[in-house]
Amino acid sequence: MEPLLEVRGLKKHFPVRTGMFQSEKKSVKAVDDVTLHLNRGETLGVVGESGSGKSTLGRLILKLLAPTAGKIFLKARILPTCLADRCCECAGTCRSFFKTPTRRSIRG
Ligand SMILES: Nc1ncnc2c1ncn2[C@@H]1O[C@H](COP(=O)(O)OP(=O)(O)OP(=O)(O)O)[C@@H](O)[C@H]1O
Numbered sequence: 001m002e003p004l005l006e007v008r009g010l011k012k013h014f015p016v017r018t019g020m021f022q023s024e025k026k027s028v029k030a031v032d033d034v035t036l037h038l039n040r041g042e043t044l045g046v047v048g049e050s051g052s053g054k055s056t057l058g059r060l061i062l063k064l065l066a067p068t069a070g071k072i073f074l075k076a077r078i079l080p081t082c083l084a085d086r087c088c089e090c091a092g093t094c095r096s097f098f099k100t101p102t103r104r105s106i107r108g
């Protein structure tokens with residue numbers, strides 16, 4: 001069966017500055033080499049400790065973030081990495097539900 005969603009080698013590394021004068025450049029490997037596939041009718045739960053990258057993975061799949069590396073396929077079509085591409089198929093297919101919605105997001 002052709003997977004509905006497929007993720008291959010997905011990475012998101014955030015550049016951060018540390019040290020007394022914020023002069024040291026490092027990167028936080030929020031998502032590091034995630035591969036998964038989800039068939040139609042299946043449910044996938046992502047579980048992990050706080051800071052393990054669950055939300056970042058979700059944001060990458062929703063195209064709210066650009067990946068450092070890796071590919072995301074929706075119904076076997078590769079999703080472009082361009083965040084400005086609003087006509088992407090993902091926009092009509094994927095939804096997010098926030099565990100801690102803000103007042104603004106509740107009101108719409
Ligand atoms: N914009 C950012 N810049 C730098 N680091 C970030 C950014 N967003 C997330 N991170 C870091 O990436 C890592 C993963 O964060 P993420 O929010 O994805 O974790 P999580 O599993 O969703 O955590 P929680 O269960 O608390 O919601 C954390 O170390 C976080 O501090």
Ligand SMILES: [Mg+2]
Pocket residue numbers: 054055056
């Ligand atoms: Mg989270």
